[in-house]
Amino acid sequence: MSDFFDxxxxxxxxxxxxxxxxxxxxxxxxxxxxxxxxxxxxxVRQIPTNRIKFQDCTRDSVLGxxxxxxxxxxxSATSVNQRLMxxxxxxxxxxxxxxxxxxxxxxxxxxxxxxxxxxxVDFLSExxxxxxxxxxxxxxxxxxxxxxxxxxxxxxxxxxxELLNLRLRNLRFNDTTPVIYLHGKGxxxxxxxxxxxxxxxxxxxxxxxxxDIIQNKDDLVFYTKNHDTRTQMSADTVxxxxxxxxxxxxxxxxxxxxxIHPHMLRHTRAMHLYRQGMPIHLxxxxxxxxxxxxxxxxxxxxxxxxxxxIAKADILREGMPPPEALWADxxxxxxxxxxxx
Numbered sequence: 001m002s003d004f005f006d007x008x009x010x011x012x013x014x015x016x017x018x019x020x021x022x023x024x025x026x027x028x029x030x031x032x033x034x035x036x037x038x039x040x041x042x043x044v045r046q047i048p049t050n051r052i053k054f055q056d057c058t059r060d061s062v063l064g065x066x067x068x069x070x071x072x073x074x075x076s077a078t079s080v081n082q083r084l085m086x087x088x089x090x091x092x093x094x095x096x097x098x099x100x101x102x103x104x105x106x107x108x109x110x111x112x113x114x115x116x117x118x119x120x121v122d123f124l125s126e127x128x129x130x131x132x133x134x135x136x137x138x139x140x141x142x143x144x145x146x147x148x149x150x151x152x153x154x155x156x157x158x159x160x161x162e163l164l165n166l167r168l169r170n171l172r173f174n175d176t177t178p179v180i181y182l183h184g185k186g187x188x189x190x191x192x193x194x195x196x197x198x199x200x201x202x203x204x205x206x207x208x209x210x211x212d213i214i215q216n217k218d219d220l221v222f223y224t225k226n227h228d229t230r231t232q233m234s235a236d237t238v239x240x241x242x243x244x245x246x247x248x249x250x251x252x253x254x255x256x257x258x259x260i261h262p263h264m265l266r267h268t269r270a271m272h273l274y275r276q277g278m279p280i281h282l283x284x285x286x287x288x289x290x291x292x293x294x295x296x297x298x299x300x301x302x303x304x305x306x307x308x309x310i311a312k313a314d315i316l317r318e319g320m321p322p323p324e325a326l327w328a329d330x331x332x333x334x335x336x337x338x339x340x341x
Contacts, residue, residue, distance in 0.1 A: 002053050007094050007101075008034055015093055023185055025161060033086035040065045054094070059107040062087060070114070077114040084113060121297055122257060123268040129154065131253035132260070135245035141208070146241045148205040149222060150265060155198040157269035157287055158182050160235050160262040168210065169217040173202045184288045192286070238262050267298075274298045 012031055016022045022030075041047045044064065047056055062084075069075040069083060088108050095102035124132065133150055137143035153163055162182045170181040178194040194202065210219065223230040224237065239262060246260030257264075266287070274283055284295035 002050070004052050004054050004057065007054075007097065008090070010097070011090055011093055021187075023187060026185070029082075030086050030089070033083045034090065036069070036083060037062075037065055037087060040068050044068055054101055054104060057091070057104055059111065062108055062111060066111070066114070081113040084108075084111060121267050121271065122259075122264055123271040124257075124264060125255045126272070128249070128253050128255040128257075129268055131249040131256060132242075132245055135248050136241075144205065144208060145222065146245070148201050149238065150242070150245075151198060151201055152180075153262065153265045154269050155195055156180055156182065156192045157266045157273075158192075159184060159266060160238055164220075164222060164233055164235060164238070166221040167217065168206070168214055168219050168221055171202060171206070171221065173199045178202075182288065185290070188288060188290070190285075190288045235262070270295075270298050 012027060012034070016027045016030060038049065038052065041052050041056055041061065042049055045056070045061065065087075066080050066084060069080045070077075075083075088105070091101065091105035091108045095105035133147060133154075136147035136150075138147050149163060152158065153160070158180075159182075162184055165183060166180075170183075172179050172181070173194060178196075178199045179191050180194055181189055181191055183189050206214070206221075209221075209223075220230070220232055222233045224233050225231075242260050242262055242264075246256055249260075250256040250258075270283060270287055273286070274280070278286070280295055280299055281292065283298065284292045287295060289295050
């Protein structure tokens with residue numbers, strides 16, 4: 001194994017999970033970023049995989065990789081910057097592990113990020129959300145499960161992975177204050193209150209899918225069956241049924257976007273709460289954001305809220321007559337403005 005891949009192995013299997021304690025999803029993202037870099041060296045630079053070494057990881061090769069992502073793979077500036085951050089982190093680790101690689105980290109650290117446009121948040125209007133939730137048939141078992149999944153995701157603003165990993169013990173809908181325990185990024189747990197309507201959906205769902213008497217509270221809330229064996233429902237399953245429901249809903253509601261994806265329900269809940277007056281700091285806590293700056297995308301994106309604020313401010317001018325033109329009853333001014341004088 002070359003010095004490059006030996007360092008990659010230590011980085012992904014030791015450094016990120018044990019020293020940095022990154023979650024599985026984060027490590028997966030870092031692995032994908034490094035895989036893309038290897039693909040670029042192999043396909044574009046024509047370097048066989050077994051011959052890739054640190055000496056091939058120059059500033060020029062990293063710049064070429066970023067251009068390849070932008071031009072050939074049509075990645076957004078945000079995605080390109082994310083891949084650059086992964087390479088910076090990797091080469092910094094390599095330099096700290098072996099001083100002969102310090103130069104690589106210094107070269108990559110000086111590469112500037114691409115300027116990204118203001119981040120856009122895709123979310124559903126209230127009409128579009130209603131149309132989407134009406135698509136599953138609750139009288140069929142799969143439809144019942146899918147509808148409850150979307151309702152719970154919207155009500156709690158949960159990430160898809162958080163619901164897929166949800167256990168029965170994490171649902172506390174029989175307590176005085178019904179809540180759900182969500183385990184998010186960085187293995188952090190947050191407690192989210194449940195609305196009365198959602199609590200009723202919880203009771204019905206658990207009764208149908210887990211029975212009146214729960215045998216094991218560690219069972220997954222959402223599952224699929226394969227030959228009478230319960231397995232964890234996958235993110236691909238969620239993405240597929242939401243895509244299909246989105247297509248059906250679009251026939252009835254023009255507000256449904258062309259592309260519907262699971263994370264859109266989290267965005268939708270956040271935007272609706274923000275519009276209803278939830279302070280941005282409280283919204284950040286509700287969403288489980290480690291960095292308050294992340295939550296600011298909702299404040300930035302809500303042009304409709306800004307429009308309403310401007311309209312309210314315009315009430316101050318109601319009843320006031322429009323200003324008279326400066327040239328009213330001034331013949332000389334009229335002639336000058338028209339170019340006749």
